[in-house]
Amino acid sequence: xxxxxxxxxxxxxxxxxxxxxxxxxxxxxxxxxxxxxxxxxxxxxxxxxxxxxxxxxxxxxxxxxxxxxxxxxxxxxxxxxxxxxxxxxxxxxxxxxxxxxxxxxxxxxxxxxxxxxxxxxxxxxxxxxxxxxxxxxxxxxxxxxxxxxxxxxxxxxxxxxxxxxxxxxxxxxxxxxxxxxxxxxxxxxxxxxxxxxxxxxxxxxxxxxxxxxxxxxxxxxxxxxxxxxxxxxxxxxxxxxxxxxxxxxxxxxxxxxxxxxxxxxxxxxxxxxxxxxxxxxxxxxxxxxxxxxxxxxxxxxxxxxxxxxxxxxxxxxxxxxxxxxxxxxxxxxxxxxxxxxxxxxxxxxxxxxxxxxxxxxxxxxxxxxxxxxxxxxxxxxxxxxxxxxxxxxxxxxxxxxxxxxxxxxxxxxxxxxxxxxxxxxxxxxxxxxxxxxxxxxxxxxxxxxxxxxxxxxxxxxxxxxxxxxxxxxxxxxxxxxxxxxxxxxxxxxxxxxxxxxxxxxxxxxxxxxxxxxxxxxxxxxxxxxxxxxxxxxxxxxxxxxxxxxxxxxxxxxxxxxxxxxxxxxxxxxxxxxxxxxxxxxxxxxxxxxxxxxxxxxxxxxxxxxxxxxxxxxxxxxxxxxxxxxxxxxxxxxxxxxxxxxxxxxxxxxxxxxxxxxxxxxxxxxxxxxxxxxxxxxxxxxxxxxxxxxxxxxxxxxxxxxxxxxxxxxxxxxxxxxxxxxxxxxxxxxxxxxxxxxxxxxxxxxxxxxxxxxxxxxxxxxxxxxxxxxxxxxxxxxxxxxxxxxxxxxxxxxxxxxxxxxxxxxxxxxxxxxxxxxxxxxx
Amino acid sequence: xxxxxxxxxxxxxxxxxxxxxxxxxxxxxxxxxxxxxxxxxxxxxxxxxxxxxxxxxxxxxxxxxxxxxxxxxxxxxxxxxxxxxxxxxxxxxxxxxxxxxxxxxxxxxxxxxxxxxxxxxxxxxxxxxxxxxxxxxxxxxxxxxxxxxxxxxxxxxxxxxxxx
Ligand code: SF4
Numbered sequence: 001x002x003x004x005x006x007x008x009x010x011x012x013x014x015x016x017x018x019x020x021x022x023x024x025x026x027x028x029x030x031x032x033x034x035x036x037x038x039x040x041x042x043x044x045x046x047x048x049x050x051x052x053x054x055x056x057x058x059x060x061x062x063x064x065x066x067x068x069x070x071x072x073x074x075x076x077x078x079x080x081x082x083x084x085x086x087x088x089x090x091x092x093x094x095x096x097x098x099x100x101x102x103x104x105x106x107x108x109x110x111x112x113x114x115x116x117x118x119x120x121x122x123x124x125x126x127x128x129x130x131x132x133x134x135x136x137x138x139x140x141x142x143x144x145x146x147x148x149x150x151x152x153x154x155x156x157x158x159x160x161x162x163x164x165x166x167x168x169x170x171x172x173x174x175x176x177x178x179x180x181x182x183x184x185x186x187x188x189x190x191x192x193x194x195x196x197x198x199x200x201x202x203x204x205x206x207x208x209x210x211x212x213x214x215x216x217x218x219x220x221x222x223x224x225x226x227x228x229x230x231x232x233x234x235x236x237x238x239x240x241x242x243x244x245x246x247x248x249x250x251x252x253x254x255x256x257x258x259x260x261x262x263x264x265x266x267x268x269x270x271x272x273x274x275x276x277x278x279x280x281x282x283x284x285x286x287x288x289x290x291x292x293x294x295x296x297x298x299x300x301x302x303x304x305x306x307x308x309x310x311x312x313x314x315x316x317x318x319x320x321x322x323x324x325x326x327x328x329x330x331x332x333x334x335x336x337x338x339x340x341x342x343x344x345x346x347x348x349x350x351x352x353x354x355x356x357x358x359x360x361x362x363x364x365x366x367x368x369x370x371x372x373x374x375x376x377x378x379x380x381x382x383x384x385x386x387x388x389x390x391x392x393x394x395x396x397x398x399x400x401x402x403x404x405x406x407x408x409x410x411x412x413x414x415x416x417x418x419x420x421x422x423x424x425x426x427x428x429x430x431x432x433x434x435x436x437x438x439x440x441x442x443x444x445x446x447x448x449x450x451x452x453x454x455x456x457x458x459x460x461x462x463x464x465x466x467x468x469x470x471x472x473x474x475x476x477x478x479x480x481x482x483x484x485x486x487x488x489x490x491x492x493x494x495x496x497x498x499x500x501x502x503x504x505x506x507x508x509x510x511x512x513x514x515x516x517x518x519x520x521x522x523x524x525x526x527x528x529x530x531x532x533x534x535x536x537x538x539x540x541x542x543x544x545x546x547x548x549x550x551x552x553x554x555x556x557x558x559x560x561x562x563x564x565x566x567x568x569x570x571x572x573x574x575x576x577x578x579x580x581x582x583x584x585x586x587x588x589x590x591x592x593x594x595x596x597x598x599x600x601x602x603x604x605x606x607x608x609x610x611x612x613x614x615x616x617x618x619x620x621x622x623x624x625x626x627x628x629x630x631x632x633x634x635x636x637x638x639x640x641x642x643x644x645x646x647x648x649x650x651x652x653x654x655x656x657x658x659x660x661x662x663x664x665x666x667x668x669x670x671x672x673x674x675x676x677x678x679x680x681x682x683x684x685x686x687x688x689x690x691x692x693x694x695x696x697x698x699x700x701x702x703x704x705x706x707x708x709x710x711x712x713x714x715x716x717x718x719x720x721x722x723x724x725x726x727x728x729x730x731x732x733x734x735x736x737x738x739x740x741x742x743x744x745x746x747x748x749x750x751x752x753x754x755x756x757x758x759x760x761x762x763x764x765x766x767x768x769x770x771x772x773x774x775x776x777x778x779x780x781x782x783x784x785x786x787x788x789x790x791x792x793x794x795x796x797x798x799x800x801x802x803x804x805x806x807x808x809x810x811x812x813x814x815x816x817x818x819x820x821x822x823x824x825x826x
Numbered sequence: 827x828x829x830x831x832x833x834x835x836x837x838x839x840x841x842x843x844x845x846x847x848x849x850x851x852x853x854x855x856x857x858x859x860x861x862x863x864x865x866x867x868x869x870x871x872x873x874x875x876x877x878x879x880x881x882x883x884x885x886x887x888x889x890x891x892x893x894x895x896x897x898x899x900x901x902x903x904x905x906x907x908x909x910x911x912x913x914x915x916x917x918x919x920x921x922x923x924x925x926x927x928x929x930x931x932x933x934x935x936x937x938x939x940x941x942x943x944x945x946x947x948x949x950x951x952x953x954x955x956x957x958x959x960x961x962x963x964x965x966x967x968x969x970x971x972x973x974x975x976x977x978x979x980x981x982x983x984x985x986x987x988x989x990x
Contacts, residue, residue: 136983165979416975423976426859430915432984613865613965615972639868762860 007810031068054496083216099483100512123527144371147492149547161530187599193364200362203324208334241718257641263347265303269318277356287633294635326362384418420768445731485510614765649776698785
């Protein structure tokens with residue numbers, strides 16, 4: 001066993017392995033207060049929640065408190081490893097400022113109340129609005145961090161009980177494009193691939209996916225392949241010099257907003273060189289001819305101009321894809337939150353379809369998730385879709401659900417696609433939505449154009465309920481705040497990107513009067529007296545396992561089939577990949593191994609959308625294309641981004657993440673090691689741009705768009721010239737402004753710290769995912785620095801191009817344990 | 827001798843140009859509805875491209891119009907701009923979409939006429955243009971319908987005074 005500072009070394013020690021071998025085990029653990037394993041009273045099974053990787057771990061409990069975590073050696077996902085956020089982030093559970101009692105607004109102030117008062121207010125206002133204005137006046141906005149059981153319960157309440165179409169999750173900001181692109185190509189959500197594809201791939205292509213920071217353990221797996229014999233070659237598409245770009249054989253840094261053109265050029269080359277598996281294409285796909293026609297006029301030279309990437313590099317990238325024998329592709333926010341998101345992500349699927357590279361070891365697509373339970377938000381229908389990947393445009397699917405819930409099919413809104421989050425906000429802005437129930441997410445920092453978001457949420461006529469574990473920026477605007485229990489304090493299941501289901505058990509009691517989200521939702525349903533068509537309670541379960549059993553019945557026969565799973569099966573064992581049913585009792589490692597896709601018109605989750613306009617495809621048109629069982633190759637034409645730079649705003653602003661924080665720092669900002677590693681907002685500019693303007697490391701810059709301005713200190717990084725980067729994590733809860741810019745420390749109160757002060761209200765027409773990667777911005781220097789560097793990590797994509805004299809590292813309290821395969825130290 | 831075809835091309839040119847203008851007008855009016863606003867701009871670009879291509883292809887058939895003034899510039903006046911302010915915004919949105927839908931339907935049909943003629947004349951170039959443009963016009967048509975379907979329920983079931 002060795003001690004290692006996982007702030008300074010986020011990916012830990014290499015355990016190299018070769019293609020087709022098993023990834024060696026390395027058990028990471030961190031215990032607080034100098035405890036060692038013998039001091040721990042008990043270990044409680046769970047998995048990680050501060051990213052999407054789904055790494056299995058055990059929670060250490062000492063004297064009724066969480067005292068640390070340890071990776072589960074036997075788990076298929078992480079083989080014992082944990083990332084820095086997992087090792088240190090749990091400490092936030094103990095923060096003294098946890099919410100421990102409900103709050104209600106009285107005379108403009110949030111004051112403590114008992115649960116009855118708070119819940120009566122919430123249910124009472126809902127009932128009033130239903131009577132006066134109907135279900136269209138009620139909306140729900142949830143997260144990607146609750147448990148499956150909670151999402152399914154929420155979906156039943158909203159869709160089957162209240163009958164509103166206005167339900168979405170913050171997965172809309174995160175993985176809506178992942179889900180949509182899978183639906184468009186394969187007929188249903190669900191990752192074709194598996195993390196074990198990393199063990200076999202000879203080429204790994206990462207599109208807008210800085211995996212080194214967003215899924216550290218998955219990157220560790222790739223690093224271990226890179227350190228072993230016959231390593232894979234990497235293709236990286238990213239405007240920043242990320243750790244992935246450092247390791248890549250080919251790195252393309254396109255102009256933000258031009259991903260689709262780049263993909264079309266790569267496909268142009270693949271078609272032109274006939275790196276196409278024609279036999280596979282003709283047996284398992286439709287649409288290849290349309291794709292060929294679409295990409296015919298996208299040669300590398302044209303893309304080179306549009307994307308500002310050398311044509312030779314595009315050719316080299318295409319050659320890499322074309323020569324791969326086992327190609328693994330991953331996609332994330334660089335595509336999902338950028339212009340033409342779905343269209344670009346679908347072209348990644350198309351690369352695999354034309355190359356016939358799916359369903360075999362090493363041949364996978366991972367349309368990544370960002371959050372731990374995003375997959376559950378989607379499959380349970382808490383993102384507004386119908387539960388179980390059912391198709392809202394297919395009356396038989398709606399009837400099926402109505403039977404299961406014993407309600408009139410007309411009660412379940414299906415007259416149109418579900419209302420996406422940004423439209424829900426618009427309805428609230430216009431006043432037709434009067435009640436918004438937010439669970440576990442912080443839109444007052446995470447949505448685009450924050451001044452507008454604050455204005456909408458603060459409206460008198462909007463009754464805002466916020467259920468969370470801290471008094472977030474959003475909670476400060478609420479009419480009622482409900483204190484929730486969090487991970488480690490409640491039981492439930494969750495599913496990661498590669499369909500691995502884990503059970504997370506309750507380890508300790510929540511603080512004070514905080515309650516599990518499930519209990520609060522069940523209480524809400526009870527107070528609303530939601531009933532089925534025979535007058536019996538609509539929600540029939542009373543605990544997590546009961547909800548899971550109900551969900552199993554709902555998922556049976558659908559692509560995300562959980563019917564063969566149980567809590568008992570998940571207990572003690574490692575994670576299991578859905579579908580799990582009679583045909584696959586041990587789970588399913590890869591989908592579509594037989595080349596059969598869930599595209600049959602009677603079975604598919606969607607009839608698809610026009611990737612450019614977003615218009616839903618009519619059922620008759622879908623049937624006419626006769627996709628039954630075949631994957632759909634859907635091409636799309638490039639459209640220029642909506643806010644190009646101009647003289648007044650010459651830079652392109654892109655926002656993103658750092659390894660050390662998650663979301664709006666509600667948890668990571670309260671874990672001392674993580675907070676110290678990335679204590680405050682910074683802005684990244686390229687060396688070229690800094691020189692041209694005479695800016696230096698540490699200077700205070702002001703970044704301005706049409707929507708607002710942010711001040712941040714400069715890090716000169718390896719970002720593409722012409723582009724500025726802001727991390728989006730930093731809001732106001734730990735500033736004098738509380739929930740908005742301003743307060744005692746701010747000179748004039750007008751300049752923000754949250755990147756989303758600047759981002760535009762715009763979204764992808766197909767996935768409805770808001771866009772955060774293309775805004776035109778002006779940058780000016782407000783004050784020269786004092787010689788100290790920007791508060792940006794030096795270990796990651798934000799690392800300086802020149803030595804700035806300091807390095808991101810932890811202290812005594814950051815030393816974690818590593819147990820290597822030989823049992824020895826590192 | 828192709829007097830009728832020339833007239834049809836001229837009508838189509840006018841309709842595509844007016845559709846582009848109408849799209850931009852609607853975009854202006856609904857700046858706070860980004861999906862509509864940006865969608866209008868993106869799709870206006872298609873119509874403008876169709877009109878430009880028509881001028882090129884129509885020259886052989888005596889089409890003597892000048893090229894469009896350039897994206898976003900100089901299209902028809904906002905005829906009902908002032909009147910629009912007085913209307914319930916929800917209903918205005920539906921009315922605008924209905925207008926776009928109607929115009930798009932006309933354009934689709936116009937392209938059908940041209941495609942038929944091109945086929946009869948064995949004019950491959952014009953036929954290819956007609957087919958490609960018609961496909962995009964149909965997508966414009968589907969788009970306006972989709973927006974109507976997505977918003978009609980909310981607009982119809984909420985009281986008019988909600989609108990801000
Ligand atoms: S920060 Fe990452 S995980 Fe969280 S919502 Fe955004 S994209 Fe998803």
